Amino acid sequence: MNGTSTSIAIDDYLKVIYSHTEWQAESITPSQLAVRLGLAPSSVTEMVKKLAAAGLVDHRPYSAIRLTEQGEERAVAMVRRHRLIETWLVRVFDYGWDEVHDEAEVLEHALSDRLLDAIDAQLGYPGRDPHGDVIPAADGTLRRPAAVRLDEAPHGFEGVIVRISDRDPDVLRVVDRLGLALDDAVTVEPADGVGAGVGVRRRGGSVVVLAPAVAGALWIAPHNATPARSR
Template sequence: MASPAADDYLKTVYAHTEWQDAPITPSQLAAKLGIAPSSVTEMVKKLSAAGLVSHVPYGAVRLTDAGRERALAMLRRHRLIETWLVQEFDYAWDEVHDEAEVLEHTISDRLLEGIDARLGRPRFDPHGDAIPDASGAIDREPFVLLADAAPGHSGRVLRVDDRDPELLRALESLGVDVGRTLTVSVDGVLLDGAPLSLPSGALAAIWLTA
């Protein structure tokens, strides 16, 4: 099943469980992809027949080993392209996702390797997501979602969800970026010891070192 649509499904299934453990359901997959549930059902059947996912009716969708390998290959492409656009073309971190969605399906393996080498084999993309290496290996520190961090916890920002460009711009304006240290207090969140008024949705979109 060599198709961009199949790759997008596999990538989405993998990404859903990358920062939490609950598997993705077909309805969640439909919502994330913006596709009708009936279309998702048909594609999941095809992916299952191809040995890329496992699925039982009304149950969760899980990647097989072959599906995971292919999903990681696509994520490598996507995240290297995002990093390339930021570092080489001065894109902002809220501008790269849609560009990468297009380019990841078109560039050659040779160009991808060249991008990786030129960037110095980066381990993380601009949003803090780990970039798989050529073998599919990923390096990631233990993490906690900001919404789940207990008062007194202090940690570096490991990752910011890239799905909402408006939220990314708002966080950037506040100085919240990958690598900055946030501290959770009983009254809220502190940045460099100062109270931080986070925009709606931020607590569920920021991951800190555990």
């Protein structure tokens, strides 16, 4: 693996580690990281050792992986690149929100900082990407809404959809078909039947039942939630 390939691999690792804990507190384990990256556990173990030696992660045998301050700074920079590019592709080139992830994975390693800053300015310095994920500012700061995953919200919880995970494009397509979108006001309702999923009442009064996989991909925040600042 040459220097460029190694650098790209490091960035990909750090980005996945960061994203795992962005919306929940539990740190990622090596086995979870291997699944997310689609790699053999032995390959992940070796790379994690290299990341730890470089001061980018903190990891001890049989424990979870945590980013160091240096690792988080690098991860946030890559997340900013990825999400700005996704937003650019949707707004300027009419990509669907279920199509942009893989394109951004390629482009994020090719664009210069100058071009990235120009894209940011052209888009009007957006604060979130098409899926609701927060786009860090150039200095690394970001404001994330205090949200809860839909399938973990109690019945009667009222709020707005602030994030729809882009991990599974099929889920995004289902959300589209159901007519749900970011900033939609919803109320969590009971769903009849074991394993039926989660019911949500929309502003107009209609109730739609979401399958567990779909409900687990949506985050909602109370109407008066105050964004939390990171870094």
